[in-house]
Amino acid sequence: MLMEQIERPPVWSDIVIVRLLRRWVAACEAEQDRLASLVELASELGQSPHAAAALDGLLQLTEECLGRPLKAECCCSRRLAADERAVLLMIASAPAPGQPLASRDIPHGLPGALAWAATALRRAMSDDVRGASGQGPAHCPFERQ
Numbered sequence: 022m023l024m025e026q027i028e029r030p031p032v033w034s035d036i037v038i039v040r041l042l043r044r045w046v047a048a049c050e051a052e053q054d055r056l057a058s059l060v061e062l063a064s065e066l067g068q069s070p071h072a073a074a075a076l077d078g079l080l081q082l083t084e085e086c087l088g089r090p091l092k093a094e095c096c097c098s099r100r101l102a103a104d105e106r107a108v109l110l111m112i113a114s115a116p117a118p119g120q121p122l123a124s125r126d127i128p129h130g131l132p133g134a135l136a137w138a139a140t141a142l143r144r145a146m147s148d149d150v151r152g153a154s155g156q157g158p159a160h161c162p163f164e165r166q
Contacts, residue, residue, distance in 0.1 A: 072145040115139030
């Protein structure tokens with residue numbers, strides 16, 4: 022009998038983050054104002070402009086740390102791109118307020134600015150971000166496999 026890990030269905034906050042991430046990448050590719058686009062969509066999805074700004078900052082910091090643009094699936098895809106999964110895991114693994122370290126789901130930890138940005142986003146969304154799966158990777162989630 023074949024045993025595979027069963028992925029949990031995403032929670033609303035994960036869906037919102039993925040939708041916003043896809044909009045952010047598309048706005049960048051179309052050379053549009055990414056933040057304005059995020060604020061507009063966040064409002065439609067019941068999120069504050071503060072949450073949109075927090076995600077914008079997190080995604081900019083992530084690209085800077087990676088040294089490359091983030092990749093996303095098209096807006097209507099039901100699949101998650103590797104970078105989308107990694108962003109969800111990073112946000113879900115961010116340190117809780119007052120805690121100095123990220124969870125062990127990200128083996129190398131998070132640079133201070135990324136940890137702060139991910140924690141700020143979780144606080145702004147007022148929701149638990151669960152991540153794409155229940156188990157963290159043994160390598161950097163942004164590495165190409």
